Amino acid sequence: MPKLPSALRKPSKPGERGNGARRDGGGANGVEAEPHPVREKTKEGAIDVVGWVDQRTGASPFLTGLLLRKVPKGTNWFYTLGSATLFAFVVQALTGVFLAFYYVPSATEAYDSISHLTNDVFLGEFVRGLHKWGATMMIILIFLHMGRTFFFGAYKYPRELNWVIGVVLLILTLVMGLTGYLLPFDNRSYWATIVAMNITASGPVVGPYLADFLRAGSEFTATTLPRFYAVHMLLVPGLIIALIGAHLYLVVKLGTTAPPWLRAEAKPKSSREEKVG
Numbered sequence: 001m002p003k004l005p006s007a008l009r010k011p012s013k014p015g016e017r018g019n020g021a022r023r024d025g026g027g028a029n030g031v032e033a034e035p036h037p038v039r040e041k042t043k044e045g046a047i048d049v050v051g052w053v054d055q056r057t058g059a060s061p062f063l064t065g066l067l068l069r070k071v072p073k074g075t076n077w078f079y080t081l082g083s084a085t086l087f088a089f090v091v092q093a094l095t096g097v098f099l100a101f102y103y104v105p106s107a108t109e110a111y112d113s114i115s116h117l118t119n120d121v122f123l124g125e126f127v128r129g130l131h132k133w134g135a136t137m138m139i140i141l142i143f144l145h146m147g148r149t150f151f152f153g154a155y156k157y158p159r160e161l162n163w164v165i166g167v168v169l170l171i172l173t174l175v176m177g178l179t180g181y182l183l184p185f186d187n188r189s190y191w192a193t194i195v196a197m198n199i200t201a202s203g204p205v206v207g208p209y210l211a212d213f214l215r216a217g218s219e220f221t222a223t224t225l226p227r228f229y230a231v232h233m234l235l236v237p238g239l240i241i242a243l244i245g246a247h248l249y250l251v252v253k254l255g256t257t258a259p260p261w262l263r264a265e266a267k268p269k270s271s272r273e274e275k276v277g
């Protein structure tokens, strides 16, 4: 059987203080509490399930590489911005599925379906708010993450491809914002989209074709809304998921870059060595 990380493989022995045992020194009188047999069995069961899946998929090296990878000295809070962006995307995907249960992508029914969702559905307004503000958060986080990788010089060799994938992810995230804006189909979203399409159509070379593709024709018609919806909830999320997979694969494969001030400290020594050599 392929090896699993020790945290998964080795449950603490009965009576031993470990993963599942109490860490507060036991009961009120300070005596170590006996591990609960049901809890122990559940833990063993979970380990067996992980082992079973791992034997059939061989997924553990990737997951171990992703979750337990070594990070360079000096790694700090700025390095959490990529994961924060990922979290924002997951929130968008989950809340988006909930909204899709109620949304009707038709020019005559979209507005009413959103009003129904907001006013009548249990937690509808809350989930809609999460999706709306989550979109803004994701855009802020992606820019901050991009800024971190830029200012830490993480776009340089050998991570140029990951930077390029990141740029495409940024563009796709902005397309999510643009296509989502039309969906409530009120006056503001309608006119904002008319303006956005006119700007897109004025772009060089591909601009007019791109605008025609998004509008589903040369004019804004009743088919424009379903087109935006399909792009918003199928095409672009699918591309984003695939690209996040490639992005994370490269992060695991190449590791992350140490902060520039630590690299600067390390440099004089190596350049001295080069001169000596």
Ligand code: HEM
Pocket: 078, 079, 080, 081, 082, 083, 085, 086, 089, 142, 145, 146, 149, 154, 155, 159, 162, 163, 164, 165, 166, 167, 169, 170, 173, 244, 247, 251, 255, 256, 257, 258
């Ligand atoms: C959906 C959007 C994105 C997600 C979920 C994402 C996720 C991540 C994660 C989890 C990491 C590793 C931890 C970290 O360094 O923060 C990372 C690293 C990286 N990301 Fe992103 N990222 C996204 C967008 C971008 C963008 C827009 C760029 C730049 C244009 C970018 C460029 C990079 C680079 C160059 C690294 C390697 C960092 C290093 O070596 O230190 N990413 N990304």
